[in-house]
Amino acid sequence: MSVKNIYIIGVGLIGGSIAKDVKNLNPSISIFGIDAKESHLKEALKLNVIDFKATLKDIAHADFVILAVPVDVSVRILPGILDLVSDDTLVMDAGSTKKDICKAVENHPKRRNFLATHPIAGTEFSGPKAAVLGLFKGKTNIICEVEKTAFKLQEKALAIFQIMGMRIRYMNPEAHDKHIAYMSHLSHVSAFMLGKTVIDKEKNERDIFDMAGSGFASTVRLAKSSPAMWTPIFKQNKENVIETLEEYISNLTHFKERMKADDFETIFNEMENTNYIKEILNGIE
Amino acid sequence: MSVKNIYIIGVGLIGGSIAKDVKNLNPSISIFGIDAKESHLKEALKLNVIDFKATLKDIAHADFVILAVPVDVSVRILPGILDLVSDDTLVMDAGSTKKDICKAVENHPKRRNFLATHPIAGTEFSGPKAAVLGLFKGKTNIICEVEKTAFKLQEKALAIFQIMGMRIRYMNPEAHDKHIAYMSHLSHVSAFMLGKTVIDKEKNERDIFDMAGSGFASTVRLAKSSPAMWTPIFKQNKENVIETLEEYISNLTHFKERMKADDFETIFNEMENTNYIKEILNGIE
Numbered sequence: 001m002s003v004k005n006i007y008i009i010g011v012g013l014i015g016g017s018i019a020k021d022v023k024n025l026n027p028s029i030s031i032f033g034i035d036a037k038e039s040h041l042k043e044a045l046k047l048n049v050i051d052f053k054a055t056l057k058d059i060a061h062a063d064f065v066i067l068a069v070p071v072d073v074s075v076r077i078l079p080g081i082l083d084l085v086s087d088d089t090l091v092m093d094a095g096s097t098k099k100d101i102c103k104a105v106e107n108h109p110k111r112r113n114f115l116a117t118h119p120i121a122g123t124e125f126s127g128p129k130a131a132v133l134g135l136f137k138g139k140t141n142i143i144c145e146v147e148k149t150a151f152k153l154q155e156k157a158l159a160i161f162q163i164m165g166m167r168i169r170y171m172n173p174e175a176h177d178k179h180i181a182y183m184s185h186l187s188h189v190s191a192f193m194l195g196k197t198v199i200d201k202e203k204n205e206r207d208i209f210d211m212a213g214s215g216f217a218s219t220v221r222l223a224k225s226s227p228a229m230w231t232p233i234f235k236q237n238k239e240n241v242i243e244t245l246e247e248y249i250s251n252l253t254h255f256k257e258r259m260k261a262d263d264f265e266t267i268f269n270e271m272e273n274t275n276y277i278k279e280i281l282n283g284i285e
Numbered sequence: 286m287s288v289k290n291i292y293i294i295g296v297g298l299i300g301g302s303i304a305k306d307v308k309n310l311n312p313s314i315s316i317f318g319i320d321a322k323e324s325h326l327k328e329a330l331k332l333n334v335i336d337f338k339a340t341l342k343d344i345a346h347a348d349f350v351i352l353a354v355p356v357d358v359s360v361r362i363l364p365g366i367l368d369l370v371s372d373d374t375l376v377m378d379a380g381s382t383k384k385d386i387c388k389a390v391e392n393h394p395k396r397r398n399f400l401a402t403h404p405i406a407g408t409e410f411s412g413p414k415a416a417v418l419g420l421f422k423g424k425t426n427i428i429c430e431v432e433k434t435a436f437k438l439q440e441k442a443l444a445i446f447q448i449m450g451m452r453i454r455y456m457n458p459e460a461h462d463k464h465i466a467y468m469s470h471l472s473h474v475s476a477f478m479l480g481k482t483v484i485d486k487e488k489n490e491r492d493i494f495d496m497a498g499s500g501f502a503s504t505v506r507l508a509k510s511s512p513a514m515w516t517p518i519f520k521q522n523k524e525n526v527i528e529t530l531e532e533y534i535s536n537l538t539h540f541k542e543r544m545k546a547d548d549f550e551t552i553f554n555e556m557e558n559t560n561y562i563k564e565i566l567n568g569i570e
Contacts, residue, residue, distance in 0.1 A: 120498040140495045182483050183496040187504040190479050193536040195562040198467050209565045210425045211468040213405040218506045219472040224563050227556035235549050245541040251478040256530040264520050271512035277480040278509050280494045281502050
């Protein structure tokens with residue numbers, strides 16, 4: 001690819017993992033890291049996640065810019081970044097919401113330099129040390145409003161995604177935000193509130209935590225996620241997340257009422273119908 | 286150990302995995318399998334999970350009996366098993382509820398032959414092919430009413446658990462059922478209803494499932510579990526599970542209301558407080 005340098009804004013789990021993949025596939029590319037936390041930059045340098053520290057003022061020199069910061073920060077800084085970059089620079093975000101960021105630059109003179117993406121990959125960890133090689137391999141990358149990005153820059157991005165081993169899906173920002181609320185955001189609320197329920201009840205009974213098995217660990221895993229990353233996601237996708245929560249609460253309430261009524265035939269049937277999830281998960285795990 | 290044979294009633298995930306551990310550690314022990322499904326017995330023989338097929342009538346010859354069937358079946362058949370076994374036979378269950386089974390044999394003349402246990406280990410799979418060696422290593426085994434079991438039989442059981450690498454905790458059946466509702470049963474309802482919510486919404490949009498990432502897969506994993514195993518657990522632990530569900534629903538509703546009120550400071554704080562789950566999970570995963 002014709003990219004000589006990449007500027008990663010936010011050298012955490014996602015930004016750092018992209019940096020590692022790119023460096024692994026083309027060691028001659030220079031990777032510049034920009035981060036609000038000086039400690040993150042130091043750590044990223046030490047771990048060889050980035051080659052150099054940089055600041056937003058240096059962005060005019062960038063061939064390729066990746067925004068991997070909390071989604072509210074992306075929306076705030078993207079217009080200014082587009083102001084600074086050259087006509088040939090590709091600017092990409094990797095956020096979990098797409099409507100607000102597309103809206104933020106819809107009339108920007110450099111809209112064609114921006115590609116809205118959501119690589120669906122991650123772990124519950126954060127910061128430069130969470131960055132891992134191959135995080136995106138075999139994962140899905142949702143691209144929104146592809147037609148608004150310059151064709152040559154689309155090509156450049158696709159070449160990189162292909163090397164990273166990602167599958168591409170195209171979707172409009174509204175559909176993305178609606179469906180991702182079900183497929184990702186709801187899981188996070190569900191895990192956080194499961195964790196809260198158990199902690200509130202059992203906090204003073206340390207021995208009880210010995211009873212936690214791998215099933216609990218799996219279900220509550222996402223409650224380790226970063227609140228700084230997730231609060232702005234819930235804020236930007238408020239209407240959709242509230243809708244999923246209402247349906248989830250309604251299903252839980254129905255389950256509880258059926259238990260109260262000793263209607264264990266319905267309980268059995270609901271679980272059996274939901275075993276269909278096996279088919280959905282085939283190939284993800 | 287002075288055990289020459291073991292009769293495993295229910296040659297699925299739990300019974301089969303115990304059989305594999307025992308055989309691995311002492312190949313001279315004969316393992317007899319009893320199962321309501323002839324197909325399970327055939328499969329267990331083929332996979333070398335058991336050495337011989339048997340029926341409940343053969344149980345008089347047993348040195349050691351392990352009940353690993355749905356909890357309603359255990360409660361129903363345990364008294365009859367105790368009627369048949371010799372004075373030196375150890376009978377153990379491995380169910381996820383402990384109150385009903387202890388109650389079922391509290392006045393049985395052979396109560397001293399029974400040990401109520403709950404080895405907290407498992408996967409979302411079931412049947413003989415789900416049996417794996419080493420499933421219990423490093424896991425917790427809850428023993429209830431240990432004082433009601435003959436001392437020599439306690440010793441025999443503990444020797445086996447030690448060889449399997451399990452940590453032992455003693456608890457009364459009521460406390461077990463109350464706490465396990467939080468640490469295990471609630472996770473299962475939470476995962477099943479998360480799966481149902483997503484399936485109900487997205488069933489006709491197959492492409493959407495490409496959006497499922499590892500976070501969703503982890504949170505919903507337990508929705509693959511066997512309804513035949515879980516319906517009787519929810520039935521036996523009805524009061525406790527309903528209590529956990531009420532608290533969980535209340536926490537989810539509070540989260541939703543805070544989102545509606547644009548109170549994202551509270552949303553942030555609730556998630557940050559729940560990050561404490563990291564400490565709880567340390568050493569489990």
